[in-house]
Amino acid sequence: MDVIYRYDPFAPLSLPKIPDSAAAIRRLVEGNERFSEIVRRMQLRTLGDDAGTPIVIPVSPISLGLPLYQGAMPSQAPFAVVLGCSDARVPTEAIFDQSFNDLFVLRVAGNVLGAEGLGSIHYAMAHLGENLKAVVVLGHSKCGAVTASVDAYLSPEGYTDIAFTYALRSIVNQIQIAVRSSAKALEDRAGKPLSEIREFRSLLVAVSVYVNAAVSALALQQEIDQAGRKDPKVHFGVYDFETVRVRCLPETGKGTSGLRAAPASGTDLVAYATEVAKTFLSLDDAVRDFNCMLTMQL
Ligand SMILES: [Zn+2]
Structure with a gap:
């Protein structure tokens, strides 16, 4: 199959501005849809099927954000801030096709969200504000940091082995609120102790990944609100390895992909955790295992 980047030397030298937060989020979601379509066709081709017609992506130096001629330097003009995980399998620009x-x-x-990360976001908002229309927190399935935090929660006696340095503890501890909220949501929905739910460890990781993204989004939205700004609006989602889609609820076959606005309060966060737990628990065992068990193959 062919994925063709077709250079157009006569493309306009300026790009249309992204007007608002909704348009910025739409651009990210549509980019992820393009990425998933490319991956889908690659998978078809790998299996020996026809991958269809070539995918042609029109480009110009401007659309690529590259210098128009030697010695030129474009002004920094991102339309979104993305806070994501360091996991090497989740390159931010690639999965949003940006x-x-x-x-x-x-x-x-x-x-x-730590002090340095927050400082970087403050910088972006202060100096890149004209173009900046959205802030996004992106978690991902199979997250090792969330898994470590779940293990610290489930096996407190192993905590020092899991988080053996101050810096590691600062990550594991920050994720604990998401893990505890997720555990409570699962217990409430299932009507029994966590340890009695089938495959509870992998299920808790899967739910916590979503809730952890929502926790960071809530914290970021509060920062922006406290600064007296009405925008950019914070959204969040989870990159799902199984479908290569960014989604705000687990895959159910009912179109739950996309990004979601940050919870407005702690109450909203708890309601979201309940919604994620309910969705996972509603899946057939085989489907849930497919979504959750792969999480543990780290
Ligand atoms: Zn991760």
């Missing part, structure tokens, strides 16, 4: 100069990216294990 290019140079499109995204202001912070990647920290477990997509947790």
